[in-house]
Amino acid sequence: MVKVDFAINKKLEILVDEKYYNTNIQDLTEEYIAISIPINAGQYVPLSKGTIMDIIYYEEENLYKFKSSVIGRKFENIPILLISKPKEIIKIQRRKYVRVPLLKATKYKNLKNQPNINPKTIEKSEFLRAVLVDLSGGGMKVRVSEEIKMNDFILLDLVVNEEDIIIVGQAKRIQKDDEGRFVCGLSFEFVDSPTRERIIKYTFQLMREQMKKI
The missing domain is CATH 2.40.10.220 (predicted glycosyltransferase like domains)
Structure with a gap:
């Protein structure tokens, strides 16, 4: 599997019902990735436990795609969504500009x-x-x-x-x-x-x- 060093505050995009929602990483543990509630044009997406999603992770010049699922929620100043760590990651791009x-x-x-x-x-x-x-x-x-x-x-x-x-x-x-x-x-x-x-x-x-x- 492609190795990715996930980092707090990095951007993610989550695909739900043919639409991408923006979020970022709030916390990392051995068990999960904690993210802010995904949003698109001021609209939050409702995600229930067990929902499987396609996710794009932005890391400098590179992009990565993987699948994850919702495993829980918590509240720490803002609502937090807990998603599973990926089992397989696909590297999308390694250039200054995506072609x-x-x-x-x-x-x-x-x-x-x-x-x-x-x-x-x-x-x-x-x-x-x-x-x-x-x-x-x-x-x-x-x-x-x-x-x-x-x-x-x-x-x-x-x-x-x-x-x-x-x-x-x-x-x-x-x-x-x-x-x-x-x-x-x-x-x-x-x-x-x-x-x-x-x-x-x-x-x-x-x-x-x-x-x-x-």
């Missing part, structure tokens, strides 16, 4: 060596079609029909939770697939912190949805 595979239509314009072009000056007709192959907080992989050269700057129009995000990536890896299309690994450039956080939040959302199928 999530997906297939999603997007639009782009090759800026070549002019990354500072104002996106507002670009007509919609200038954007070309692309397929988003994977996404992370640090970059993405896209598949396009037109040639892109190494170090070209690519302006992308991403739709994240029904909102448009305009972002620039620089081509760091390029290869052709069996159909002659260009698969390009892009590193995000000139990305402000709020935009990067929105993308990171979106990748975790995608990852959680995919993990439900594991």
Whole structure:
């Protein structure tokens, strides 16, 4: 089994009825992990003794998934839920940014060596079609029909939770697939912190949805 050093105050997410609830570790013993009552958008989830749950544990750059069950409750200034220690743990990620595979239509314009072009000056007709192959907080992989050269700057129009995000990536890896299309690994450039956080939040959302199928 993967070894994990659980620590007090570390974040957990608990999947109940297709929805994730946030909590954190309040105490640790040989018999159980004590957590705060899981909450989502101000709503606490009712969990009875014996309930079995899928849980994600956040540890720095790594994520872990395991199953646990409710074994009791107690009250120490706040209500505490006692859950069993996992018998098996799956390691999910070991990177600075979680990279999530997906297939999603997007639009782009090759800026070549002019990354500072104002996106507002670009007509919609200038954007070309692309397929988003994977996404992370640090970059993405896209598949396009037109040639892109190494170090070209690519302006992308991403739709994240029904909102448009305009972002620039620089081509760091390029290869052709069996159909002659260009698969390009892009590193995000000139990305402000709020935009990067929105993308990171979106990748975790995608990852959680995919993990439900594991």
